[in-house]
Amino acid sequence: MEEKFAYIEGAEQPISMHPKKFALWLFMVTVVMIFAALTSAYIVRQSEGNWLEFTLPDIFYYTSGIVILSSIFLHWAYVSAKKDELVQVRLGMSIAVILGILFLIGQWYSWVALVDKDVYFVGNPAGSFLYVFTGLHALHLISGVIFLIIVLISSFRYKVHSQSMTPMEMCVTYWHFLGGLWLYLFMFLQLNH
């Protein structure tokens, strides 16, 4: 009996994941590779010396908090969607979108803080890297906010519910990923400074 089971398993579709979801995961792999390349470039460059030392803007702590909060609210919306509690879905997602935009504004103020410390985009690569990390991450986060808004709109059209979770699941995955990516970058900068 067991042998038969194995045979069927080998013959049937091995992964039950939705193809679009799978494609999203692959896209996230490419984003990981971009930031892996940039952060390892940072380490290689830093080890060569002539490296500008400065403290990171404190605002990064607040933006990290915001990004965690937005993920929590989004998760609440996701759990509510599974239970078909649509009001909470809309509320949770709206808060997540607002927090996402707040995060972006916070990142902008981190640049202002850097300029106040005389750390510019043009100059020693130590500063330039910081601008590239935050800027490129913010670009991806903007795409995440747009994704959230699209799903939010479709939730107002009653298209997000327990029977139709794929877009919701995808945007939740992407949003958690982007939040995690920021936390990684922040920790990386704290450790390699």
Add this chain to the structure above:
Amino acid sequence: MATANLATHGATDHDHDHEHHDNFITKYIFSTDHKMIGKQFLVTGIFWALIGGFLSILFRLQLGFPDMDLTFLKPLLGGWIDDAGKLDPNFYLALVTMHGTIMVFFVLTAGLSGTFSNFLIPLQIGARDMASGFMNMLSYWFFFVSGVIMFISLFLENGPAGGGWVVYPPLSALEQAIPGSGMGMTLWLIAMTFFIASSLLGGINYITTVINLRTKGMSFSRLPLTIWAFFLTAVIGLLSFPVLFAAALLLVFDRSFGTSFYLSDIYISGEGALPNTGGSPVLYQHLFWFLGHPEVYIVLLPALGITSEVIATNSRKPIFGYKAMIISMLGITILSFVVWAHHMFVSGMNPFLGSIFMFLTLIIAIPSAVKVFNYLTTLWRGNLIFTPAMLFSIGLVSFFISGGLTGIFLGNSAIDIQLHDTYFVVAHFHLVMGSASFFGLMAGVYHWFPKMFGRMMDARLGYIHFWLTFVGVYLVFFPMHYIGIAGFPRRYYSWTNFEFSNMYTDLNMFVSAAAIITFAAQFIFLFNFFYSMYRGRKASLNPWRSTTLEWTTPLFPGHGNWPGEIPAVYRWPYDYSKPGAKEDFIMQTVPLSATPESNLPHEQELVKLEKEIIAEEEEVLVANESKES
């Protein structure tokens, strides 16, 4: 130009496509059908191959016949030919740069992977289409936009990018350095950004499709080796192209925004020190070659996959060492990411690091040798059928051996000090990567032309094309080894200025003449390709008597590939000349229970299970039908 061609060449299958009525634009231009997108990639790739080949002829004229009066090219090249009829040295640099870029990325990446991954993956795994037809269409059009931008850059006043296809900074980062680092370089970077986006969209689609959309019974251990190769190629691309994007992004910032990622302490003739400080040009090399080396395998693996399929079919033998082939491709995939610094032995890198990379590089010889061995043993005592595709595949094996052997020399960091950036390197990679992949591409076109266009290409013209190209490639690249061992660097405008290389003038003339003949031979293929599309002999459903799924589709498959249900798969794709079988091949769709005469003992066991499963399925079908009625 490419679209103009596309517009016409699907016209023959028009009346066979009853399933849905596309208008002209959705069918031939903004198509989401993987077969049409594959053809779009192919025709665009051919267009770029002609341009890339033509550029190489231009610089071969300069190298082989330095005293030649090139005034006759003035109508085409205008100011790049000076009043004395000489090629402008800056334009020479642009020519080699564009030749490399076009051939590596546009022809052998997009033209090869783009064509055959798109065309064959759904057909060979039994899927209706790619996971996302829309993304697939985007992938082509990003590639198309990238091509348009690169094409425009050819006509700039200061010429296209001229810093070599690797575009090392600081040369490529500073506009003052050479004319080719101006606007041409900017367009190069923009074009490459679009190209990276195109490759990633394509790659995500290929991987998703192979993993998620295989037909019933098509387990990974029953995939044709072509699909394995395309799959692993896409994985390599997915992991390495983002790194090229990161490298290019920092280069853009250095060029246009004044940052100093790659620039430090630079003086340019007459000017004071540039303000850039703290950058590292070696950093760029690391980032670039982290893509650059896997790129070699992005180019080569699909060609090897196609070869496996063509050689097994035309030897009428199962491929030797199917699992060994997969494992060696997996090995190549993994190793391709840990050898990049062998391109940088003389960059001032730590020599200890160099010896590690040397060791890892030489390990790649093992999976490569396994593959060569398996090709040869598949050919050994087979009932060889020399179709043009088969000849091109055997040609690939030949180039893979002769070009691969020189790789062992170059992989040694000590020998590389002498050979680095000489014509020895040029000879090495043109054989093992350029010509081998090009022959894989040609084998694929000859082999799957009947599936693409429902007609056969002319075999006799194919033979002439093969022999001229095969002999031509060796005549072009073999002599370059000697020039390289003598120490002559690549990318130099002229040989005659140096005593030691004066004596190679005749050899260079010979190489150039061979290159022109080889290039001319490609027009035989071009004629054959376009003529056969309309006037070729009508193909039968399975002209090569092959076992894989694409030959179970109708002659002109519509969008959806199979008119009825997708066939299930019951066996591996290499059941050729199975002892006891009625014919010398058994399609993958033939159940084991239908071939008791040729089943092996362990397959006989599987027959019982197969019958039980079929019986169960029928029960479900009957139950469903009774529900409906």
